Structure formats: C-alpha cells, structure tokens
Amino acid sequence: MYHPLRTLLFFTVFLTALNYSWSQELPSSNTPIPIKEEPKPEEEKKLKVNAEDLIKPQDSTKQDSTATEKKPFLEYKLVSKANRKRIDRRNNIITLYENAIIEYGDTKLEAGKIVIDNNTGDVFAYGIVNDSTQAYEQKPVFTQGTNVVEPDSIIFNKDSKKALTYNSRTTQGEFNVFAETTKKVNDSVFYMKRARFTTSSNPDNPEYYFLAQKIKFVPKKKIVTGLVNMWIADVPTPIGLPFAYFPMTEERKSGVIVPSFGNNVNQGYFLQNGGYYFAINDYVDLTVLGDYFTNGSYGFRVESSYAKRYSFNGNFRFSYENQVQSERGFSDFRKSTIYNINWQHSQDPKANPDSRFSASVNLGSSRFYSNSFNQINQAATLNNNFSSSINYSKTFQGEPQVNFNIGVTHSQLVQTGEVTMNLPNFQGSVSRVFPFAPKFGAKKGIIENINLQYNVRAENRITTTDEDFLSDRMFEGAQSGVRHTIPVATNFKVGPFSVSANANYEETWVFQTTKTTAVINDQGLATTEIDTLSGFDSYRTYRYGASVGTTIYGLWENSNKKGKYQAIRHTIRLIFRIRQILVLINITIVF
Known part of the structure; x- marks a missing residue:
C-alpha cells in the first residue's frame, strides 16, 4: 500500500545519496590512467546500422505488450530545507539541523533535527535543546493532509517500513489521542502503549480523559483497547471497562458515545451526552443519551432520524430532566422535572397526491428552554409560545x-x-x-x-x-x-x-x-x-x-347624423330579492 511518509523518507535518502554514492577519488599522479582502445574492424561492423532498416515499417503485432509509458520517477516535487546540512560520506549519514523540513506532496515532516542513516535504513527526527533556556524545542510535526501527529521523537526504518514515535499527540475524529509509545507495524496497523484519549475542548490540559494500557489502532476502521479507566483532574476513578471498541469508518455503525465532563455551579460535577448510537438500518437510526450530576440530578434524551427517498423524512426527540438544586437540608433546596417533545415530519408531494401527512410538534414544560442544563439552542430560550400541529x-x-x-x-x-x-x-x-x-x-x-x-x-x-x-x-x-x-x-x-x-x-x-x-x-x-x-x-x-331578475337592452341611433356620437346603447338589469330591489344600469355611447 502506498504510504506518503515512507516514500518521502526513501526518496530523501536516495536523492541525497546521489551526491556521494556515485563519486570516486581521483587517482594519484603515479597511477597511469587507462586509455580506451579503439574498436576493431569486426566490432565496428557490428556497430553499423543499415538506414533502410530504420525506415522499414514495423509489424504492430510484434510489439511488446508489456511496454507501457514510463511514469515519472517522483510524482511530486521533493523539497528539503534546513538551516544547516551535514553529509558524512564515510559513515553514510545525512543530518539536517534547525528547522529541518521535508515536503513531498501533501506530506510534510518538520523537526529540529533529522538524521538519515543509509547503512541501517533508520531515520531519526527529534527536537533540539535550547542552549539558553534548556527547553526542548522544535519537536517533530508530521502532517499528512488534515491529519497532524506531534510526537517528541520519531524512529523510522525505510527497509522494514516500521516506525516508533514517543509521546505522540493526534486527533482522530472527535478524539484527542496521547500515547507514550506508538509502534507502526505496517501501513494499516498501529499499536499504542499507555494511551490517553478525550473529547475535551482543552486537549493540552484535559479535565478528564480515559487511560488505556494498550491500544490497537487501524486507521479509518477501528480502535480496540484493553482495560480502560477514567481519570478526572489526573485522579483515577472506579469508572472503567475491561475492553472497548470504537469503530472509525465513514459508514454508519452502532457504537458508544463518550460523554463530556465538567462542573456546574448548581449541580456539581457531571458527565453529559454519553450514551449509545444504534444504526438500525438505512432508513432510521436511534441515539440514546444521558446526563448525570453529583448532586443527584440526571436527564436522558432519545433522538431518532428517519428518511425514505421520494416518500417522507423527519426526526424525533424526547428530553427529560430531573433537576435538583442545592442539597437537602438547605433553604434553597428545590427539586423539579421538565420535559420536551419535538417532532418534525414531512411527506414528499410525489409520494401520494391524494393523501398527505405532516407534523410539527414542540410541546413540553414551559420553562424547559430556560431551565434545561443541557440547552444547545440558545435562541429557543427567547420563545414566548410553543405551537404544534x-x-x-x-x-x-x-x-x-x-x-x-x-x-x-x-x-x-x-x-x-x-x-x-x-x-x-x-x-x-x-x-x-x-x-x-x-x-x-x-x-x-x-x-x-x-x-x-x-x-x-x-x-x-x-x-x-x-x-x-x-x-x-x-x-x-x-x-x-x-x-x-x-x-x-x-x-x-x-x-x-x-x-x-x-x-x-x-x-x-x-x-x-x-x-x-x-x-x-x-x-x-x-x-x-x-x-x-x-x-x-x-x-x-x-x-x-x-331572487328574480331580468335584463333590458336598448339602442338609440342618431338618425340625422348630427353631433359626434352615432348611437347610445344601454343595458338595465333588474333584480328583485326579498326586501331588496336592485337596479343596475349600464350605458354605452358609440362615437
């Protein structure tokens, strides 16, 4: 399978090696340089080509079927930059110092120092230590398209195609993944040791995360872990699973939805929006989510979307919350429940022209949008009226x-x-x-x-x-x-x-x-x-x-032809109704 990083490192080594692999030392002045002999007459005859053979038509059936148009040696332009470069021809080692960059297509490798050992095929990329601050700077950054990996160091072997990264950080979907050691077995399998993953909005200092001792990661397919334990503020909790499976595919698949962690002034610490997604079939799905707070408040939601082409489509959501304010025994202690039902359904006009069904439902507790502890649609808090049909x-x-x-x-x-x-x-x-x-x-x-x-x-x-x-x-x-x-x-x-x-x-x-x-x-x-x-x-x-009505038509002509008009035509409509008589007269003058 084609791998951009593998190709990038291989061609970097290969092209750089061209500078010295085909060079030779000049012979000493005491060593005679051999003179190339002229070809013998017999050999000269073999080198002659008959001009008639060149213009003779070729039989197309005898063409080599394996002959194809040669592809360029490099698909993209290879670019390497560094403040300093060192080539050790004796040991066959190339070193790029300070702001070292290697680019190939949409793949880019940046590091403070990149070392390529052509003898073993190993490539090292790691940061450098600042002499004044003693800080570890210019850590390696590997970018491929929109995927970015930021480890402390990288070891890659161009022959075995295996790699090791230390203290790497990357983003996979909604997960921010940190691993102490990552081993790349081949293009499709990665193993991680002591990996942390979280959906926190602050990946550098997450308030919560899940720690797994071992992870098997197959890009765009799945993540399989062993024992998983939840940590809050770097403190382990008894919340854990013996194993976990997270599908990583563009297709819809059922799976666990990892909750988010935080702190609410009124309800305390919480886990929100955790649950399970059910990919029932191609027409309908189901999501079950829950919230839990340390003061006893809880809530759950059931969401479903459905659609059938040329027939109908819609979505349904039911939310319920049991809210507890303060703690029992205090004067401000209060307990209440709120709920909301939202349903939208529309029918395709082409589905059945003789019948039609539609629904737009928004009902529930009047204070739901203003008091809900899991409100996403802030504009809904301004609604003064709920309506449904x-x-x-x-x-x-x-x-x-x-x-x-x-x-x-x-x-x-x-x-x-x-x-x-x-x-x-x-x-x-x-x-x-x-x-x-x-x-x-x-x-x-x-x-x-x-x-x-x-x-x-x-x-x-x-x-x-x-x-x-x-x-x-x-x-x-x-x-x-x-x-x-x-x-x-x-x-x-x-x-x-x-x-x-x-x-x-x-x-x-x-x-x-x-x-x-x-x-x-x-x-x-x-x-x-x-x-x-x-x-x-x-x-x-x-x-x-x-009503009774009739119409009377009349015409008066100007017989002496004097004046500007020729005739007067009139229409009179008489309508007799109970307790009402209407007379409508229409007069038309013809000039």
Whole structure:
C-alpha cells in the first residue's frame, strides 16, 4: 500500500545519496590512467546500422505488450530545507539541523533535527535543546493532509517500513489521542502503549480523559483497547471497562458515545451526552443519551432520524430532566422535572397526491428552554409560545368528490403556562351534486337544476395549565361540538325572468349545555345561577333566499347624423330579492 511518509523518507535518502554514492577519488599522479582502445574492424561492423532498416515499417503485432509509458520517477516535487546540512560520506549519514523540513506532496515532516542513516535504513527526527533556556524545542510535526501527529521523537526504518514515535499527540475524529509509545507495524496497523484519549475542548490540559494500557489502532476502521479507566483532574476513578471498541469508518455503525465532563455551579460535577448510537438500518437510526450530576440530578434524551427517498423524512426527540438544586437540608433546596417533545415530519408531494401527512410538534414544560442544563439552542430560550400541529388529509376522487382532514393543534404560553389544544379537529366535505340532472344533455327547469353540498366540522377544545397537562384534570374543561351544513340551490327561467333560489340548513351537536335560572333571594333581589349540564343536545338553524331578475337592452341611433356620437346603447338589469330591489344600469355611447 502506498504510504506518503515512507516514500518521502526513501526518496530523501536516495536523492541525497546521489551526491556521494556515485563519486570516486581521483587517482594519484603515479597511477597511469587507462586509455580506451579503439574498436576493431569486426566490432565496428557490428556497430553499423543499415538506414533502410530504420525506415522499414514495423509489424504492430510484434510489439511488446508489456511496454507501457514510463511514469515519472517522483510524482511530486521533493523539497528539503534546513538551516544547516551535514553529509558524512564515510559513515553514510545525512543530518539536517534547525528547522529541518521535508515536503513531498501533501506530506510534510518538520523537526529540529533529522538524521538519515543509509547503512541501517533508520531515520531519526527529534527536537533540539535550547542552549539558553534548556527547553526542548522544535519537536517533530508530521502532517499528512488534515491529519497532524506531534510526537517528541520519531524512529523510522525505510527497509522494514516500521516506525516508533514517543509521546505522540493526534486527533482522530472527535478524539484527542496521547500515547507514550506508538509502534507502526505496517501501513494499516498501529499499536499504542499507555494511551490517553478525550473529547475535551482543552486537549493540552484535559479535565478528564480515559487511560488505556494498550491500544490497537487501524486507521479509518477501528480502535480496540484493553482495560480502560477514567481519570478526572489526573485522579483515577472506579469508572472503567475491561475492553472497548470504537469503530472509525465513514459508514454508519452502532457504537458508544463518550460523554463530556465538567462542573456546574448548581449541580456539581457531571458527565453529559454519553450514551449509545444504534444504526438500525438505512432508513432510521436511534441515539440514546444521558446526563448525570453529583448532586443527584440526571436527564436522558432519545433522538431518532428517519428518511425514505421520494416518500417522507423527519426526526424525533424526547428530553427529560430531573433537576435538583442545592442539597437537602438547605433553604434553597428545590427539586423539579421538565420535559420536551419535538417532532418534525414531512411527506414528499410525489409520494401520494391524494393523501398527505405532516407534523410539527414542540410541546413540553414551559420553562424547559430556560431551565434545561443541557440547552444547545440558545435562541429557543427567547420563545414566548410553543405551537404544534399534526394534519392528515385524504381525497377520494370520483363523482362526487369526498375530502376530509383530521388535525391536532396545540398552543402554549410560556409566561402564564396556559395550554390550549384542539384534539382533534375534523373537517369533511362532499362536492356539489345535481341529484335530478339527466345523464346526458343540458339541465332544464327547477328540478333538474337543484344542487346541494355537504360540509361537516367537529372540534374538541381543551384549555388547561402546564401543571395539569397530560393529567386526569386536563379534560375537565373540554368543550366538544359538531356542525353540519347543507346548502341547497337551484335556478330556472320564467319567460324573460331568471329565478334563483337557495336555502341553507345547519345542525349543531353539543355534548354540554348550560342552564340559567333566575333566583330571588331573601332580600328580594334577583340573582342568576348558571348550571352546566352534561349530555347530548342539538339545535338547528335555517336560512333561505330567492331572487328574480331580468335584463333590458336598448339602442338609440342618431338618425340625422348630427353631433359626434352615432348611437347610445344601454343595458338595465333588474333584480328583485326579498326586501331588496336592485337596479343596475349600464350605458354605452358609440362615437
């Protein structure tokens, strides 16, 4: 397998060795220099080439199939820099001093001193000691693309391709890894001794880390460790595992999520966002996270994302926190629980044009965003209202067409804690139908033009508080009702008159009514008592209307052709309704 560092070091040694490997000492003046003899006539004949053979066409079938275009000796330009260079031809050793740099492609090796021993094939890179401060400076830095390793020293053998690094530091994904000794067996396997890894934001002085005595690291594949123990502020804790496995792949795989460590003024030391990730399949995943504080507070979250191409996608999150403030026995001790449910779902319009489902849910404790000890979305703390909606609609094609919609809405005021829900809302409709119309031909007369529609709306409204939400008291003040509406209309002609008539029928069903009673007390004053009665009841309302209208057309022509106009055309529309007469006049002058 191609390895940039191996190629870099090999070509550095090879090119530098060209300066002396092919040189020779000049002979002394007493030693005669041999003179090259002229070729003999027989040999001279062998060297002659017939010109006709050069221009003779070659048989393409006899070409060597193994002949390929030669690749350049170096794929990239090799650059080496240093303040001082030393070449020991006797011992076959090259040394680069102070700010030594070797670059090849995207690979770069920097160190205070780089020594290349061409006899053994070993390459050493390490820092130098400052004479004035006695500090160890210019430590080796190996960079390959975005991956950076910073050890105290490096030993590499160009023949065996093995390497040793001491006190190295690198970043692998979200891990900052420190190892006392790292052994490179081949291009794909590394062994580490006494390795520390952490997700702390301060890798130089982490407040917590995990210590493993032995680690096997396979780049971009996995990290396998033996006994792992957690350290907090450089103090070992009893928290540990007999072994651990961390997948390092671009593909989704289930695995442990390492928690972060810190200190909270109110809850004490904590471990947050630790848990497990489940890569269930290509369509859905699941993440379970938890938080724990030393004063007894805890919380957990369940998160899931799902998607199916050309069908739907969404995500779900449920958070719960049990918060403890201060300690038992103190006056400021307080214990409370908060939660939040967030669900977003959308359907691809191409999935089913006749039905659609969507959801946008954000409900929970009113003080969740302001009091949560694991709040990431700081902008959400400014929200004064939580709102949610879930809707499903369906259309049945045909004659008549039937539509219905079922929805749930939720509104919650953060300041007052008042919660209003419509659970559920139902709307249905049947398109306009002509029950007496003929199957073929135009509709004529009052009967054939009769048409009607049907609409229904049902609603269950709940008004409660944040404390009573999702409890038995939540439904105590619920109000429910159903309203049916049937509009009927027709039109016909009577001579020159057009007649249209319409009626509207509404019926309302309720499941709770109020009874008002006037009561006269002992002082002779009348008071009103209102009683709430449970049970089914209904009432109906009617509306009707009719109109008669006609249109009168007139034309007056200018027969003597005097003036600028030729004719006056007018239209008069008369509409007679109940308790209403409309006269519409339209006059047009033709010039």
